[in-house]
Amino acid sequence: MAERVRLIDVAREAGTSVSTVSRALNGSDLISPEVVAHVRAVAGQLGYRADKRAQEFKLGRPLTVGVTVPDLTNPFFSEVLKGLNAAARAGGYRLLIGESSEDPAEELRLVDELVDYSGALVLCSSRLTRAGLEKALAQPVPVVCINRTVKNAGVVAIDYRAASRLLLEHLTGLGHRRVLYVGGPATSWSDGERRRTLRRTARALDVTLDEIDGGWSGNHGYDAGPTVLHSRATAVITFNDLVGIGLLSWMYDNGVEVPSELSVASYDDIPIAAYSRPPLTSLRNERAKLGELAWEQLTKRLAGADWPAPDLLTPELVVRASTGPARRRARIRAS
Amino acid sequence: MAERVRLIDVAREAGTSVSTVSRALNGSDLISPEVVAHVRAVAGQLGYRADKRAQEFKLGRPLTVGVTVPDLTNPFFSEVLKGLNAAARAGGYRLLIGESSEDPAEELRLVDELVDYSGALVLCSSRLTRAGLEKALAQPVPVVCINRTVKNAGVVAIDYRAASRLLLEHLTGLGHRRVLYVGGPATSWSDGERRRTLRRTARALDVTLDEIDGGWSGNHGYDAGPTVLHSRATAVITFNDLVGIGLLSWMYDNGVEVPSELSVASYDDIPIAAYSRPPLTSLRNERAKLGELAWEQLTKRLAGADWPAPDLLTPELVVRASTGPARRRARIRAS
DNA sequence: CGATCGGTTGCAATCGTTTGCACGCTAGGA
DNA sequence: TCCTAGCGTGCAAACGATTGCAACCGATCG
Structure with a gap:
């Protein structure tokens, strides 16, 4: 907590004017090398640091x-x-x-x-x-x-168009024809994009796509569990990995086997996605x-x-253990 | 991307001086109410915004x-x-x-x-x-x-002293007498504190404490898997939840049952800790x-x-499924 | 020897805002 | 009527830096 050293202090100590000090420190070629060296030395010794506020104020940027x-x-x-x-x-x-x-x-x-x-x-x-x-x-x-x-x-x-295509092609490749999307926050543009591109791709791939509202956190995924279970989908795509992991957790707690009974895939591939049980299939993005x-x-x-x-x-799609072949028959299960 | 409006512009428009404008906008009681209102109106109309750089520069704070x-x-x-x-x-x-x-x-x-x-x-x-x-x-x-x-x-x-005590008492309560700590970054003060307080409490509780170096991420925990398995500890405390979850993942991949074969507990209780498999016993802090x-x-x-x-x-200790009673006999298991 | 020129340096203005101080006006009292 | 008190306002300095311009220096040239 020392006192601030200003340009004028350096100038006084170096026996020159403030303008010379300023130019010397900013590497102007107008100043003779010896003076520059001297000023630099004095400034360093006094511990001068330009007042950024004054500097930016003056410079205007x-x-x-x-x-x-x-x-x-x-x-x-x-x-x-x-x-x-x-x-x-x-x-x-x-x-x-x-x-x-x-x-x-x-x-x-x-x-x-x-x-x-x-x-x-x-x-x-x-x-x-x-x-x-x-x-x-x-x-x-x-x-x-x-x-x-x-x-x-x-x-x-x-590129959510590419993203959604990767996800859905992966799932159809595994035999899934009915997919449920667990959405994100309503205010999220990217949720809108995910929905839009999923719908479009689903149509192209002849997949039935259902959608429910979700959110952005693990809790949202967990809470979506019952609705997901009662849907007729064999695969679920979640808004992001946090939601996906929350959903996996509900499935585990309620004895639903993933991926044999239900496949789960997601967007983002955050680091922890690799460590969920089972590890989550997700879309890696940089x-x-x-x-x-x-x-x-x-x-x-x-x-x-x-x-x-x-x-x-x-x-890029990172396939992990949370997605697998679609089960043959509709799931029959008490709530 | 419009031009900046300055105090002087407002002053000109309002037909007063800059000082009056400044005082009016800053709520000085020196200015008559009508003038204040007028200036405020003009400023609003012109879309005046104080230049924060100039302001902070002048004010010095x-x-x-x-x-x-x-x-x-x-x-x-x-x-x-x-x-x-x-x-x-x-x-x-x-x-x-x-x-x-x-x-x-x-x-x-x-x-x-x-x-x-x-x-x-x-x-x-x-x-x-x-x-x-x-x-x-x-x-x-x-x-x-x-x-x-x-x-x-x-x-x-x-308060790591309290934290470590909570953890160790929980584990000894479950019958664990030999505990392994998987550490964090060497540069971390809090890792040092965790070690220090764990050692001290272990001594007081007559628990054998081993320590190995780890890190701060899921990978660090996963990589510690083999060493942990070969140790003689029945319970592990990890530097944080990410390490803990990584470790759980390795245990799962290698067929080690948690908590029946090994208990795992950790510090921090990040949201995702509730959704690991099994959910991680951890220390919640605000x-x-x-x-x-x-x-x-x-x-x-x-x-x-x-x-x-x-x-x-x-x-506060949040007990979840990753900790349980100590197993009776030393684990015998091929690497 | 004086004018000129290139190379250095210092003076002073400037950025936009705040604020101490002085000034002018009005009203009230003597 | 004049003085004073008090309120409201404006002038100008200040914050710390940058920079155009003028001034100064010694050296070189005519």
């Missing part, structure tokens, strides 16, 4: 990127953040992170606040309404959306890459270019 | 808290962040988050950088060396450590509260008070 995520504790988002953070840091930027708690109104408030501090915004899996999104895009900073397509902004997303690409789009934009075309990441 | 965590994707840290974020936001502060990737050198770099932007620092489960920590504390901002005790700083931590308390200590300190006494959070 914030070196901070604001990010919103629906839930910090969701592994999907943490990993996106990880990638984005690494990329931004490499580019000399810092991350200001806001958590909306899955609440569109809170997310709007966050955007409103982050924009005051940031030179750019990244909305990760935005839960914003269409109108809210418009407002966010009207802010005087460039905006990139992760997992949400929108005009006049950068877009980086998972979440960290999502963050990196968002940063890439941002830098291009900040450099003055137009928004590049959306980046779409194709996931 | 950063409204940002810098936080470091070893790993953004670890549920423990995400939840601490969640709590801290909520508390700081309520107090009008924002979080600048840095991830050290479990690397002490990187963490030191982070601290060095965050301090330029922050009015306070929170080090969550710092992996810093003793010397590094000294350096961090020498920074001209108050520092709170979460899960690491240190002098001249705020301290918020889990991680979000850890973040909130850190913020509380910080506010007190920022208000000028001395550092309060360390806050210790006592965890």
Whole structure:
């Protein structure tokens, strides 16, 4: 907790003016090498550190990127953040992170606040309404959306069309003709995309697709257990792995064998998916890459270019023990 | 992407001076109510937003808290962040988050950088060396450590003494006399605490305690499988739930029955622990509260008070199916 | 020897906001 | 009527850095 050393202190000590010190430290070639060396030495000795607030204020360009995520504790988002953070840091930027708690109104408030501090915004899996999104895009900073397509902004997303096809083809390959989708939060664009692409692919593959509402956590999956059991589906696709693992847990607790009685597959392949019982078949996606690409789009934009075309990441199916051949006869079982 | 509106623009439009506008917007009681109303109206109409950079620069107090965590994707840290974020936001502060990737050198770099932007620092489960920590504390901002005790700083931590006692008493109650601890990262203070308190309590309870090195992820737990199997322990305590779940997975893959052949218990009780097979006995701690308390200590300190006494959070044992009575005879089993 | 030029350095303005201080106006009392 | 008190407002300085421009230096050239 020492006193701050300012430019003027260094100048006094070095016997020069503040402008010379500033230029010397910033590597201007106007200053003679000896002076530069001397100033640097003095600055180092005094422990001078530029006041970033003053610096950014004067320069007018914030070196901070604001990010919103629906839930910090969701592994999907943490990993996106990880990638984005690494990329931004490499580019000399810092991350200001806001958590909306899955609440569109809170997310709007966050955007409103982050924009005051940031030179750019990244909305990760935005839960914003269409109108809210418009407002966010009207802010005087460039905006990139992760997992949400929108005009006049950068877009980086998972290719859910490919994803859903991979999942359904895997299941039909195992003989499943009736599949149930356990959905995610209603505000989630990616849930909408999963539904849309599943429906479309199901039609193409002549699979019967049922849908129920779920959520984003293990509890949601667990709670969906009874409904799933009473459906006529032989395979279930869950919104994400947390839901999938919760569902597996209910099945175990209630004596339903997976995959012999019911197959379960999911999106995302978070690390823990490999360790569920049985290990969960899931769609691996490069979440960290999502963050990196968002940063890439941002830098291009900040450099003055137009928004590049959306980046779409194709996931890869990781087949594990939670999916298997469809059972022959309809399940008969008391509730 | 519109032009910024500044105070001077509002002043011109409202027909007053900048100072009046500033005071009106900041609720100074020096200005007459009509003028305040008028200025507010004009400002709203023009869409004026204070330049936070200029504002904080002038005021000299950063409204940002810098936080470091070893790993953004670890549920423990995400939840601490969640709590801290909520508390700081309520107090009008924002979080600048840095991830050290479990690397002490990187963490030191982070601290060095965050301090330029922050009015306070929170080090969550710092992996810093003793010397590094000294350096961090020498920074001209108050520092709170979460899960690491240190002098001249705020301290918020889990009470590992109580934690280890709960775990060991639970296991001895089930008849276990030989327990193996699968450790965490060597740089982790909390791993050291867990070992220290486990040893001490084991001695008091007359339990034989063995220790092996592990890590912080599911893989670390899975990889520890063979060593655990060959040990003579009847119960295992893992560094955290991720390690525990990884270990359970290995046991399942290799036909070892849990808990009849081996009991497994762990620290932290992350949400997914309830959904492992079998569900994991673990120590629930209020991680979000850890973040909130850190913020509380910080506010007190920022208000000028001395550092309060360390806050210790006592965890609660959640007994699930992964622990059971000790088997009678030594396990005999081929590798 | 004086003018010029290239290379260094310092002065001072500037970014947008807050705030101490002084000023002007009005009203009330002497 | 004049002085004063008090309220409301504006002027200008300040925060700490960057940077255009002018000034200064010694050296070189005519």
